[in-house]
Amino acid sequence: MSFQFNFDDSDLEIEESNVIQNDQQSNINENTITLSSLDANWPSDIIMPEYIDLKQILFTLKDVRLTYSKFKINDETEIIRRELYDIRHQIMSESDPTSTKEIVNLDFLDKDDLLRNVYEGGLTTWECSIDLVKYLDQGFNEKISNNINNIVELGCGTSLPSLYLLTQTFKKNLQNVNYMLCDYNEYVLRLVTLPNILINWYDQMHAQTENIQLLNETQENQDNIVENEFTITTKFIDLFLNYLTTNNININFIKGSWSNKLIQIINEQMPSNNRLILTSETIYQPDTMPLLTETMMKLRNDDINNRIILATKDIYFGVGGNLIDFINLLKSKYSNDTYEIIKNDKSNRSLVLL
Template sequence: MFKFGFSAEEDKSEGEIFKEKQTISWKEAREVNPNELEKLDQFIEDCSTNSIEVQNKVISYISNIDVVLKLINDSNNGECDGVLTAEENHSDLLVGIYEGGLKIWECTHDLLNFIEMENLTLKDKKVLDLGCGAGIIGLLCIMKGAICHFQDYNEEVIRHITIPNVVINNSIESAEKFRYFSGDWSSYINLFEKEISEEDKFDYIFTSETIYNPDNYMKLHNVFKSLLKTGGIMYPLLYKLISRNLKSIFSL
Protein backbone atom coordinates (compact mmCIF):
# COMPACT_ATOMS: atom_id res chain seq x y z
CA MET A 1 0.00 0.00 0.00
CA PHE A 2 1.30 3.46 -0.91
CA LYS A 3 2.14 5.67 2.04
CA PHE A 4 3.52 9.20 2.23
CA GLY A 5 6.45 9.50 4.58
CA PHE A 6 5.93 13.27 4.60
CA SER A 7 2.71 12.86 6.56
CA ALA A 8 4.42 10.98 9.36
CA GLU A 9 4.44 12.26 12.93
CA GLU A 10 6.29 15.57 13.21
CA ASP A 11 8.42 14.71 16.25
CA LYS A 12 11.07 12.10 15.60
CA SER A 13 13.00 10.31 18.30
CA GLU A 14 16.75 10.74 18.30
CA GLY A 15 17.12 7.15 17.20
CA GLU A 16 15.02 7.80 14.11
CA ILE A 17 16.98 10.89 13.11
CA PHE A 18 20.53 9.78 13.83
CA LYS A 19 21.21 6.75 11.67
CA GLU A 20 24.16 4.43 12.03
CA LYS A 21 27.25 6.13 10.65
CA GLN A 22 28.36 5.03 7.24
CA THR A 23 30.45 6.35 4.38
CA ILE A 24 28.45 9.09 2.71
CA SER A 25 28.92 10.37 -0.82
CA TRP A 26 27.83 14.00 -0.56
CA LYS A 27 26.31 15.61 -3.64
CA GLU A 28 28.45 18.19 -5.43
CA ALA A 29 27.09 21.73 -5.52
CA ARG A 30 25.84 23.24 -8.74
CA GLU A 31 23.73 26.21 -9.79
CA VAL A 32 20.27 25.45 -11.14
CA ASN A 33 18.98 27.84 -13.79
CA PRO A 34 15.19 28.25 -14.05
CA ASN A 35 15.63 28.29 -17.83
CA GLU A 36 16.70 24.63 -17.61
CA LEU A 37 13.26 23.58 -16.42
CA GLU A 38 10.98 22.19 -19.10
CA LYS A 39 7.19 22.57 -18.96
CA LEU A 40 7.39 24.53 -15.70
CA ASP A 41 4.01 26.18 -16.28
CA GLN A 42 2.36 22.79 -16.81
CA PHE A 43 4.04 21.32 -13.74
CA ILE A 44 2.73 24.16 -11.58
CA GLU A 45 -0.74 23.93 -13.11
CA ASP A 46 -0.91 20.22 -12.27
CA CYS A 47 -0.19 20.82 -8.57
CA SER A 48 -2.58 22.17 -5.96
CA THR A 49 -1.44 25.05 -3.75
CA ASN A 50 -1.56 25.91 -0.08
CA SER A 51 -0.68 29.14 1.69
CA ILE A 52 0.89 30.53 4.84
CA GLU A 53 -0.17 33.91 6.19
CA VAL A 54 2.37 36.00 8.08
CA GLN A 55 0.73 39.14 9.40
CA ASN A 56 -0.57 40.78 6.21
CA LYS A 57 1.51 38.72 3.79
CA VAL A 58 0.30 35.54 2.08
CA ILE A 59 2.90 33.07 0.81
CA SER A 60 1.65 30.39 -1.59
CA TYR A 61 3.35 27.05 -2.10
CA ILE A 62 2.63 23.93 -4.09
CA SER A 63 1.53 20.73 -2.37
CA ASN A 64 4.45 18.45 -1.51
CA ILE A 65 2.13 15.46 -1.85
CA ASP A 66 1.27 16.46 -5.42
CA VAL A 67 4.97 16.94 -6.18
CA VAL A 68 5.85 13.47 -4.89
CA LEU A 69 3.03 11.89 -6.89
CA LYS A 70 4.22 13.64 -10.05
CA LEU A 71 7.81 12.57 -9.46
CA ILE A 72 6.71 8.98 -8.96
CA ASN A 73 4.65 9.05 -12.15
CA ASP A 74 7.03 11.07 -14.32
CA SER A 75 10.58 10.30 -13.25
CA ASN A 76 12.44 7.83 -15.45
CA ASN A 77 15.95 9.28 -15.54
CA GLY A 78 17.08 8.95 -11.94
CA GLU A 79 17.18 12.70 -11.26
CA CYS A 80 14.70 12.37 -8.39
CA ASP A 81 16.20 9.31 -6.73
CA GLY A 82 16.71 11.10 -3.40
CA VAL A 83 13.07 12.03 -2.89
CA LEU A 84 11.80 8.71 -4.21
CA THR A 85 14.17 6.69 -2.03
CA ALA A 86 13.01 8.65 1.01
CA GLU A 87 9.41 7.99 0.07
CA GLU A 88 10.02 4.27 -0.34
CA ASN A 89 11.54 4.26 3.15
CA HIS A 90 8.71 6.42 4.59
CA SER A 91 11.39 8.78 5.85
CA ASP A 92 11.71 12.56 6.11
CA LEU A 93 15.52 12.31 6.19
CA LEU A 94 18.12 10.02 4.65
CA VAL A 95 21.64 11.27 5.36
CA GLY A 96 23.45 12.24 2.18
CA ILE A 97 20.54 11.09 0.01
CA TYR A 98 17.55 13.23 0.89
CA GLU A 99 17.70 16.06 3.42
CA GLY A 100 14.03 16.80 4.05
CA GLY A 101 13.50 19.61 1.54
CA LEU A 102 9.90 18.84 0.58
CA LYS A 103 8.63 19.14 4.14
CA ILE A 104 7.90 22.53 5.72
CA TRP A 105 9.37 22.05 9.17
CA GLU A 106 7.95 23.57 12.34
CA CYS A 107 10.73 26.10 12.88
CA THR A 108 10.02 27.65 9.47
CA HIS A 109 6.88 29.21 10.94
CA ASP A 110 8.84 30.44 13.98
CA LEU A 111 11.46 32.09 11.77
CA LEU A 112 8.80 33.69 9.55
CA ASN A 113 7.13 35.21 12.60
CA PHE A 114 10.46 36.37 13.99
CA ILE A 115 11.40 38.18 10.77
CA GLU A 116 8.07 39.99 10.75
CA MET A 117 8.01 40.78 14.48
CA GLU A 118 11.53 42.19 14.29
CA ASN A 119 10.47 44.21 11.23
CA LEU A 120 13.80 43.51 9.57
CA THR A 121 14.67 45.96 6.80
CA LEU A 122 15.54 43.72 3.87
CA LYS A 123 15.05 46.01 0.87
CA ASP A 124 17.99 45.57 -1.52
CA LYS A 125 19.74 43.34 1.02
CA LYS A 126 21.39 40.17 -0.20
CA VAL A 127 19.87 37.15 1.54
CA LEU A 128 20.72 33.44 1.56
CA ASP A 129 17.92 30.99 2.37
CA LEU A 130 20.17 28.09 3.40
CA GLY A 131 18.61 24.63 3.28
CA CYS A 132 15.63 26.39 1.75
CA GLY A 133 13.37 23.45 0.89
CA ALA A 134 10.13 25.03 -0.27
CA GLY A 135 11.79 28.45 -0.09
CA ILE A 136 9.25 29.94 2.30
CA ILE A 137 11.79 32.05 4.21
CA GLY A 138 13.30 33.38 1.00
CA LEU A 139 9.86 34.19 -0.38
CA LEU A 140 9.08 36.36 2.63
CA CYS A 141 12.42 38.11 2.19
CA ILE A 142 11.62 38.76 -1.49
CA MET A 143 8.29 40.29 -0.45
CA LYS A 144 10.32 42.61 1.78
CA GLY A 145 12.51 43.65 -1.16
CA ALA A 146 15.51 41.35 -0.72
CA ILE A 147 17.77 39.89 -3.40
CA CYS A 148 17.61 36.22 -2.56
CA HIS A 149 19.69 33.10 -3.20
CA PHE A 150 18.14 29.71 -2.45
CA GLN A 151 20.18 26.63 -1.50
CA ASP A 152 19.01 23.08 -0.81
CA TYR A 153 20.86 19.78 -0.74
CA ASN A 154 18.65 18.04 -3.30
CA GLU A 155 18.51 19.38 -6.84
CA GLU A 156 15.08 17.80 -7.35
CA VAL A 157 13.77 19.95 -4.48
CA ILE A 158 15.13 23.12 -6.10
CA ARG A 159 13.74 22.14 -9.50
CA HIS A 160 10.34 20.85 -8.46
CA ILE A 161 9.32 22.90 -5.44
CA THR A 162 11.61 25.89 -4.72
CA ILE A 163 11.59 27.46 -8.19
CA PRO A 164 7.88 26.70 -8.78
CA ASN A 165 7.08 28.41 -5.47
CA VAL A 166 9.04 31.50 -6.48
CA VAL A 167 7.13 31.54 -9.77
CA ILE A 168 3.64 31.26 -8.24
CA ASN A 169 4.40 34.09 -5.82
CA ASN A 170 6.03 36.29 -8.45
CA SER A 171 6.46 35.29 -12.10
CA ILE A 172 8.80 33.26 -14.28
CA GLU A 173 10.60 36.49 -15.20
CA SER A 174 11.01 37.39 -11.53
CA ALA A 175 12.23 33.89 -10.68
CA GLU A 176 15.11 34.38 -13.12
CA LYS A 177 16.35 37.36 -11.09
CA PHE A 178 17.27 35.12 -8.18
CA ARG A 179 19.80 32.28 -7.93
CA TYR A 180 19.36 28.65 -6.94
CA PHE A 181 21.93 26.11 -5.80
CA SER A 182 21.90 22.44 -4.84
CA GLY A 183 24.47 20.19 -3.21
CA ASP A 184 26.54 19.79 -0.07
CA TRP A 185 27.52 22.87 1.92
CA SER A 186 31.27 22.25 1.56
CA SER A 187 31.25 22.21 -2.23
CA TYR A 188 28.71 25.06 -2.20
CA ILE A 189 31.24 27.22 -0.39
CA ASN A 190 33.94 26.25 -2.88
CA LEU A 191 31.63 27.08 -5.77
CA PHE A 192 30.96 30.53 -4.37
CA GLU A 193 34.48 31.40 -3.32
CA LYS A 194 35.56 31.20 -6.95
CA GLU A 195 33.51 34.27 -7.75
CA ILE A 196 32.33 36.11 -4.64
CA SER A 197 33.87 39.31 -3.30
CA GLU A 198 33.43 40.77 0.16
CA GLU A 199 30.97 43.27 -1.28
CA ASP A 200 28.90 40.51 -2.84
CA LYS A 201 28.61 38.36 0.29
CA PHE A 202 25.32 38.06 2.13
CA ASP A 203 23.83 40.64 4.47
CA TYR A 204 21.63 37.96 6.03
CA ILE A 205 21.74 34.17 6.15
CA PHE A 206 18.58 32.44 7.34
CA THR A 207 18.35 28.73 8.07
CA SER A 208 15.89 26.65 10.08
CA GLU A 209 16.09 23.01 11.21
CA THR A 210 18.86 22.28 8.73
CA ILE A 211 21.45 20.68 11.00
CA TYR A 212 20.45 17.49 12.79
CA ASN A 213 23.78 15.76 12.07
CA PRO A 214 26.79 16.74 14.25
CA ASP A 215 29.09 15.78 11.37
CA ASN A 216 27.80 18.87 9.55
CA TYR A 217 28.45 21.41 12.32
CA MET A 218 31.74 22.52 10.76
CA LYS A 219 30.13 22.88 7.33
CA LEU A 220 27.46 25.21 8.72
CA HIS A 221 30.07 27.19 10.63
CA ASN A 222 32.14 27.56 7.45
CA VAL A 223 29.15 28.77 5.41
CA PHE A 224 28.60 31.57 7.92
CA LYS A 225 32.31 32.37 8.10
CA SER A 226 32.91 32.34 4.34
CA LEU A 227 29.73 33.84 2.90
CA LEU A 228 28.47 36.34 5.48
CA LYS A 229 29.81 39.82 4.83
CA THR A 230 31.47 41.84 7.57
CA GLY A 231 28.63 43.21 9.68
CA GLY A 232 26.18 40.67 8.25
CA ILE A 233 23.75 38.73 10.43
CA MET A 234 22.93 35.03 10.57
CA TYR A 235 19.68 33.65 11.95
CA PRO A 236 20.01 29.89 12.51
CA LEU A 237 16.89 28.30 13.98
CA LEU A 238 17.97 24.75 14.64
CA TYR A 239 16.38 21.37 15.24
CA LYS A 240 15.38 21.07 18.88
CA LEU A 241 17.37 17.87 19.51
CA ILE A 242 20.65 19.68 18.93
CA SER A 243 19.75 23.09 20.38
CA ARG A 244 21.68 22.08 23.48
CA ASN A 245 24.80 21.86 21.30
CA LEU A 246 24.70 25.40 19.90
CA LYS A 247 27.94 26.30 21.66
CA SER A 248 29.75 23.47 19.90
CA ILE A 249 28.65 24.81 16.51
CA PHE A 250 29.70 28.40 17.00
CA SER A 251 32.89 27.76 18.96
CA LEU A 252 34.45 25.71 16.14
Protein backbone atom coordinates in the same frame (compact mmCIF):
# COMPACT_ATOMS: atom_id res chain seq x y z
CA MET B 1 9.37 45.93 18.43
CA SER B 2 10.80 42.96 20.29
CA PHE B 3 10.12 39.56 18.86
CA GLN B 4 7.95 36.95 20.56
CA PHE B 5 6.96 33.49 19.55
CA ASN B 6 3.21 33.82 19.65
CA PHE B 7 1.61 31.42 17.31
CA ASP B 8 -0.21 28.20 17.58
CA ASP B 9 1.47 25.16 16.04
CA SER B 10 -1.84 23.47 15.42
CA ASP B 11 -2.37 25.44 12.21
CA LEU B 12 0.74 24.00 10.59
CA GLU B 13 0.86 20.97 8.41
CA ILE B 14 4.52 20.34 8.93
CA GLU B 15 7.28 17.98 9.91
CA GLU B 16 7.77 17.74 13.65
CA SER B 17 10.55 15.58 14.98
CA ASN B 18 10.28 14.53 18.61
CA VAL B 19 12.07 16.74 21.03
CA ILE B 20 13.59 15.66 24.33
CA GLN B 21 15.17 17.67 27.04
CA ASN B 22 18.17 16.12 28.69
CA ASP B 23 21.71 16.85 29.67
CA GLN B 24 23.36 14.61 27.15
CA GLN B 25 27.03 14.91 26.27
CA SER B 26 28.24 16.47 23.06
CA ASN B 27 27.35 14.43 19.99
CA ILE B 28 30.08 15.97 17.89
CA ASN B 29 32.85 13.38 17.51
CA GLU B 30 35.61 12.15 15.21
CA ASN B 31 33.12 11.41 12.38
CA THR B 32 32.54 15.11 12.05
CA ILE B 33 32.89 16.55 8.56
CA THR B 34 34.63 19.89 8.22
CA LEU B 35 35.40 22.16 5.28
CA SER B 36 39.03 21.02 5.24
CA SER B 37 38.20 17.31 5.57
CA LEU B 38 35.88 17.62 2.57
CA ASP B 39 38.58 19.44 0.58
CA ALA B 40 41.09 16.71 1.42
CA ASN B 41 38.84 13.79 0.62
CA TRP B 42 35.39 14.25 -0.90
CA PRO B 43 33.34 11.10 -0.14
CA SER B 44 31.73 9.69 -3.28
CA ASP B 45 28.28 9.56 -1.65
CA ILE B 46 28.16 13.29 -0.86
CA ILE B 47 26.69 15.48 -3.59
CA MET B 48 29.17 17.98 -5.05
CA PRO B 49 27.85 21.57 -5.24
CA GLU B 50 26.82 22.90 -8.61
CA TYR B 51 25.43 26.27 -9.57
CA ILE B 52 22.02 26.11 -11.23
CA ASP B 53 20.85 29.07 -13.23
CA LEU B 54 17.16 29.92 -12.78
CA LYS B 55 16.36 29.40 -16.48
CA GLN B 56 18.01 26.00 -16.43
CA ILE B 57 15.34 24.58 -14.11
CA LEU B 58 12.52 26.92 -15.04
CA PHE B 59 12.21 25.48 -18.53
CA THR B 60 12.10 21.90 -17.19
CA LEU B 61 8.83 22.91 -15.48
CA LYS B 62 7.12 24.00 -18.68
CA ASP B 63 3.51 22.70 -18.90
CA VAL B 64 3.50 21.64 -15.24
CA ARG B 65 0.28 22.61 -13.48
CA LEU B 66 0.81 23.78 -9.89
CA THR B 67 -1.72 23.30 -7.09
CA TYR B 68 -1.14 25.10 -3.84
CA SER B 69 -2.47 26.23 -0.48
CA LYS B 70 -2.05 29.39 1.53
CA PHE B 71 -0.47 29.71 4.93
CA LYS B 72 -1.35 32.81 6.92
CA ILE B 73 1.50 34.67 8.63
CA ASN B 74 -0.57 37.63 9.81
CA ASP B 75 -3.63 39.61 8.69
CA GLU B 76 -1.76 41.06 5.75
CA THR B 77 0.69 38.36 4.78
CA GLU B 78 0.29 34.86 3.44
CA ILE B 79 2.87 32.48 2.10
CA ILE B 80 1.89 29.90 -0.42
CA ARG B 81 3.31 26.40 -0.68
CA ARG B 82 3.00 23.71 -3.26
CA GLU B 83 1.15 20.70 -1.90
CA LEU B 84 3.18 17.49 -1.37
CA TYR B 85 0.55 15.48 -3.26
CA ASP B 86 1.05 17.82 -6.19
CA ILE B 87 4.81 17.14 -6.13
CA ARG B 88 4.14 13.39 -6.06
CA HIS B 89 1.76 13.81 -8.96
CA GLN B 90 4.46 15.54 -11.02
CA ILE B 91 6.97 12.81 -10.13
CA MET B 92 4.55 10.11 -11.26
CA SER B 93 3.91 11.85 -14.54
CA GLU B 94 7.67 12.14 -15.15
CA SER B 95 8.52 8.54 -14.31
CA ASP B 96 8.62 7.53 -17.98
CA PRO B 97 12.13 6.00 -18.34
CA THR B 98 12.55 7.63 -21.76
CA SER B 99 12.07 11.09 -20.23
CA THR B 100 15.20 13.25 -19.94
CA LYS B 101 14.15 14.49 -16.48
CA GLU B 102 15.80 13.02 -13.38
CA ILE B 103 13.70 10.13 -12.08
CA VAL B 104 12.89 10.60 -8.43
CA ASN B 105 11.58 7.84 -6.24
CA LEU B 106 10.05 9.08 -3.01
CA ASP B 107 8.64 5.79 -1.75
CA PHE B 108 10.89 6.02 1.33
CA LEU B 109 9.03 9.18 2.41
CA ASP B 110 6.21 7.02 3.77
CA LYS B 111 8.64 5.63 6.39
CA ASP B 112 11.50 8.13 6.82
CA ASP B 113 11.89 11.88 7.07
CA LEU B 114 15.58 11.70 6.17
CA LEU B 115 17.91 9.30 4.32
CA ARG B 116 21.49 10.16 5.19
CA ASN B 117 23.40 11.77 2.26
CA VAL B 118 20.55 10.84 -0.07
CA TYR B 119 17.52 12.87 0.96
CA GLU B 120 17.78 15.33 3.85
CA GLY B 121 14.18 16.40 4.32
CA GLY B 122 13.84 19.25 1.83
CA LEU B 123 10.45 18.41 0.33
CA THR B 124 8.44 19.14 3.46
CA THR B 125 8.21 22.28 5.58
CA TRP B 126 9.80 21.99 9.04
CA GLU B 127 8.34 23.97 11.90
CA CYS B 128 11.34 26.19 12.72
CA SER B 129 11.11 27.74 9.28
CA ILE B 130 7.84 29.29 10.45
CA ASP B 131 9.63 30.71 13.51
CA LEU B 132 12.13 32.29 11.17
CA VAL B 133 9.38 33.75 8.99
CA LYS B 134 7.67 35.19 12.07
CA TYR B 135 10.93 36.74 13.19
CA LEU B 136 11.54 38.25 9.76
CA ASP B 137 8.00 39.57 9.75
CA GLN B 138 8.02 41.05 13.25
CA GLY B 139 11.58 41.90 14.01
CA PHE B 140 13.59 42.33 10.91
CA ASN B 141 11.48 43.73 8.13
CA GLU B 142 12.74 47.31 8.17
CA LYS B 143 16.39 46.31 8.09
CA ILE B 144 15.87 44.04 5.13
CA SER B 145 14.36 46.63 2.88
CA ASN B 146 16.89 49.20 4.03
CA ASN B 147 20.25 47.62 3.63
CA ILE B 148 20.19 43.91 3.04
CA ASN B 149 19.83 42.81 -0.54
CA ASN B 150 21.87 39.63 -0.85
CA ILE B 151 19.93 36.75 0.61
CA VAL B 152 21.32 33.24 0.96
CA GLU B 153 19.25 30.37 2.33
CA LEU B 154 21.19 27.24 3.26
CA GLY B 155 19.28 23.94 3.34
CA CYS B 156 16.32 25.86 1.95
CA GLY B 157 13.90 23.01 1.13
CA THR B 158 10.45 24.56 0.74
CA SER B 159 12.24 27.87 1.57
CA LEU B 160 9.54 29.64 3.58
CA PRO B 161 11.92 32.31 4.97
CA SER B 162 13.11 33.26 1.47
CA LEU B 163 9.53 33.09 0.21
CA TYR B 164 8.53 35.56 2.89
CA LEU B 165 11.26 37.97 1.78
CA LEU B 166 10.43 37.39 -1.87
CA THR B 167 6.77 38.19 -1.28
CA GLN B 168 7.89 41.45 0.34
CA THR B 169 10.17 42.10 -2.63
CA PHE B 170 7.30 41.50 -5.08
CA LYS B 171 4.67 43.30 -3.02
CA LYS B 172 6.76 46.44 -2.50
CA ASN B 173 8.21 46.29 -6.02
CA LEU B 174 11.72 46.31 -4.57
CA GLN B 175 14.61 46.28 -6.99
CA ASN B 176 18.22 45.11 -7.03
CA VAL B 177 17.83 42.07 -4.81
CA ASN B 178 19.77 38.81 -5.11
CA TYR B 179 18.59 35.46 -3.81
CA MET B 180 20.72 32.31 -3.69
CA LEU B 181 18.76 29.25 -2.65
CA CYS B 182 20.87 26.24 -1.69
CA ASP B 183 19.73 22.70 -1.07
CA TYR B 184 21.39 19.31 -0.97
CA ASN B 185 19.04 17.83 -3.58
CA GLU B 186 18.51 19.25 -7.04
CA TYR B 187 15.05 17.71 -7.23
CA VAL B 188 14.03 19.65 -4.10
CA LEU B 189 15.01 22.89 -5.84
CA ARG B 190 13.16 21.85 -9.01
CA LEU B 191 10.04 20.32 -7.50
CA VAL B 192 9.35 22.58 -4.55
CA THR B 193 11.70 25.58 -4.10
CA LEU B 194 11.24 27.08 -7.56
CA PRO B 195 7.52 26.17 -7.87
CA ASN B 196 6.96 27.90 -4.52
CA ILE B 197 8.66 31.02 -5.85
CA LEU B 198 6.51 30.98 -8.99
CA ILE B 199 3.33 30.50 -6.99
CA ASN B 200 4.11 33.40 -4.65
CA TRP B 201 5.04 35.64 -7.55
CA TYR B 202 1.80 34.74 -9.34
CA ASP B 203 -0.19 35.47 -6.19
CA GLN B 204 1.47 38.83 -5.56
CA MET B 205 0.98 39.88 -9.19
CA HIS B 206 -2.61 38.69 -9.11
CA ALA B 207 -3.27 40.89 -6.08
CA GLN B 208 -2.51 43.92 -8.26
CA THR B 209 -5.64 44.19 -10.42
CA GLU B 210 -3.82 45.71 -13.39
CA ASN B 211 -1.91 42.43 -13.80
CA ILE B 212 -4.81 39.98 -13.75
CA GLN B 213 -5.53 40.19 -17.47
CA LEU B 214 -1.81 39.78 -18.23
CA LEU B 215 -1.57 36.68 -16.05
CA ASN B 216 -4.75 35.18 -17.54
CA GLU B 217 -3.26 35.59 -21.00
CA THR B 218 -0.35 33.33 -19.99
CA GLN B 219 -2.81 30.44 -19.57
CA GLU B 220 -3.41 28.61 -22.84
CA ASN B 221 -6.84 27.32 -21.90
CA GLN B 222 -8.74 30.38 -20.71
CA ASP B 223 -11.65 28.20 -19.52
CA ASN B 224 -9.29 26.33 -17.22
CA ILE B 225 -8.42 29.26 -14.95
CA VAL B 226 -9.33 28.32 -11.37
CA GLU B 227 -8.27 29.58 -7.98
CA ASN B 228 -5.10 28.06 -6.46
CA GLU B 229 -3.92 26.49 -9.72
CA PHE B 230 -2.09 27.60 -12.82
CA THR B 231 0.07 26.14 -15.57
CA ILE B 232 3.68 27.16 -16.21
CA THR B 233 3.39 28.03 -19.90
CA THR B 234 6.03 29.62 -22.12
CA LYS B 235 4.13 32.93 -21.85
CA PHE B 236 4.12 32.63 -18.07
CA ILE B 237 7.88 31.99 -18.02
CA ASP B 238 8.47 35.01 -20.28
CA LEU B 239 6.37 37.26 -18.06
CA PHE B 240 8.15 36.10 -14.91
CA LEU B 241 11.64 36.47 -16.39
CA ASN B 242 10.76 39.86 -17.79
CA TYR B 243 9.60 41.01 -14.34
CA LEU B 244 12.86 39.87 -12.76
CA THR B 245 14.98 41.57 -15.40
CA THR B 246 13.03 44.83 -15.19
CA ASN B 247 13.46 44.94 -11.43
CA ASN B 248 16.99 43.57 -11.39
CA ILE B 249 16.06 40.67 -9.15
CA ASN B 250 18.33 37.65 -9.38
CA ILE B 251 17.16 34.27 -8.14
CA ASN B 252 19.54 31.36 -8.52
CA PHE B 253 20.21 27.99 -6.99
CA ILE B 254 22.99 25.72 -5.80
CA LYS B 255 22.60 22.00 -5.28
CA GLY B 256 24.98 19.90 -3.16
CA SER B 257 26.72 19.89 0.15
CA TRP B 258 27.83 22.77 2.34
CA SER B 259 31.53 23.14 1.49
CA ASN B 260 34.27 25.49 0.32
CA LYS B 261 33.05 24.81 -3.20
CA LEU B 262 29.58 26.08 -2.28
CA ILE B 263 31.11 29.17 -0.66
CA GLN B 264 33.18 29.79 -3.76
CA ILE B 265 30.13 29.61 -6.03
CA ILE B 266 28.17 32.03 -3.83
CA ASN B 267 31.10 34.46 -3.70
CA GLU B 268 31.38 34.36 -7.49
CA GLN B 269 27.67 35.00 -7.99
CA MET B 270 26.84 37.49 -5.24
CA PRO B 271 28.40 40.57 -3.61
CA SER B 272 30.06 39.77 -0.29
CA ASN B 273 28.36 42.60 1.62
CA ASN B 274 24.79 43.29 2.80
CA ARG B 275 24.20 39.58 3.12
CA LEU B 276 21.48 37.87 5.07
CA ILE B 277 22.18 34.17 5.59
CA LEU B 278 19.14 32.17 6.63
CA THR B 279 18.94 28.57 7.69
CA SER B 280 16.27 26.50 9.40
CA GLU B 281 16.41 22.98 10.86
CA THR B 282 19.90 22.28 9.58
CA ILE B 283 21.91 21.43 12.71
CA TYR B 284 20.09 18.14 13.38
CA GLN B 285 23.02 16.00 12.29
CA PRO B 286 26.07 16.16 14.63
CA ASP B 287 28.41 15.03 11.84
CA THR B 288 27.51 17.92 9.55
CA MET B 289 26.77 20.62 12.13
CA PRO B 290 30.39 21.92 12.01
CA LEU B 291 30.24 21.92 8.21
CA LEU B 292 27.14 24.09 8.18
CA THR B 293 28.58 26.34 10.90
CA GLU B 294 31.86 26.89 9.06
CA THR B 295 30.03 27.46 5.77
CA MET B 296 27.71 30.11 7.13
CA MET B 297 30.42 31.87 9.15
CA LYS B 298 32.68 32.06 6.09
CA LEU B 299 29.79 33.36 3.99
CA ARG B 300 29.08 36.02 6.59
CA ASN B 301 32.76 37.09 6.46
CA ASP B 302 33.76 40.30 8.25
CA ASP B 303 31.27 42.72 6.74
CA ILE B 304 29.49 44.38 9.63
CA ASN B 305 26.17 44.50 7.76
CA ASN B 306 26.11 40.76 7.13
CA ARG B 307 23.80 38.72 9.33
CA ILE B 308 23.01 35.08 10.03
CA ILE B 309 19.71 33.83 11.43
CA LEU B 310 19.50 30.15 12.32
CA ALA B 311 16.25 28.54 13.46
CA THR B 312 16.49 25.24 15.27
CA LYS B 313 14.94 22.80 17.67
CA ASP B 314 16.89 22.67 20.91
CA ILE B 315 17.46 18.93 20.53
CA TYR B 316 16.85 16.55 17.63
CA PHE B 317 15.79 13.30 19.17
CA GLY B 318 17.15 10.23 17.42
CA VAL B 319 19.68 12.14 15.32
CA GLY B 320 21.53 13.99 18.05
CA GLY B 321 22.13 17.53 16.82
CA ASN B 322 21.35 20.12 19.49
CA LEU B 323 21.58 23.79 20.30
CA ILE B 324 24.08 23.36 23.15
CA ASP B 325 26.62 21.68 20.88
CA PHE B 326 26.10 24.39 18.31
CA ILE B 327 26.69 27.16 20.85
CA ASN B 328 29.76 25.36 22.23
CA LEU B 329 31.11 25.11 18.71
CA LEU B 330 30.59 28.81 18.20
CA LYS B 331 32.29 29.61 21.50
CA SER B 332 35.28 27.42 20.76
CA LYS B 333 35.85 28.34 17.10
CA TYR B 334 34.50 31.88 16.89
CA SER B 335 35.17 33.27 20.34
CA ASN B 336 35.33 36.87 19.09
CA ASP B 337 31.83 36.72 17.67
CA THR B 338 28.77 37.74 19.61
CA TYR B 339 25.46 35.96 19.23
CA GLU B 340 21.94 36.26 20.57
CA ILE B 341 19.56 33.41 21.31
CA ILE B 342 15.81 33.93 21.24
CA LYS B 343 14.29 30.97 23.02
CA ASN B 344 10.77 29.66 22.75
CA ASP B 345 10.53 27.88 26.08
CA LYS B 346 7.09 26.46 25.41
CA SER B 347 8.17 24.51 22.36
CA ASN B 348 11.95 24.01 22.80
CA ARG B 349 12.77 25.86 19.65
CA SER B 350 15.18 28.77 19.27
CA LEU B 351 16.54 31.35 16.92
CA VAL B 352 20.24 32.19 16.94
CA LEU B 353 21.24 35.59 15.57
CA LEU B 354 24.85 36.17 14.54
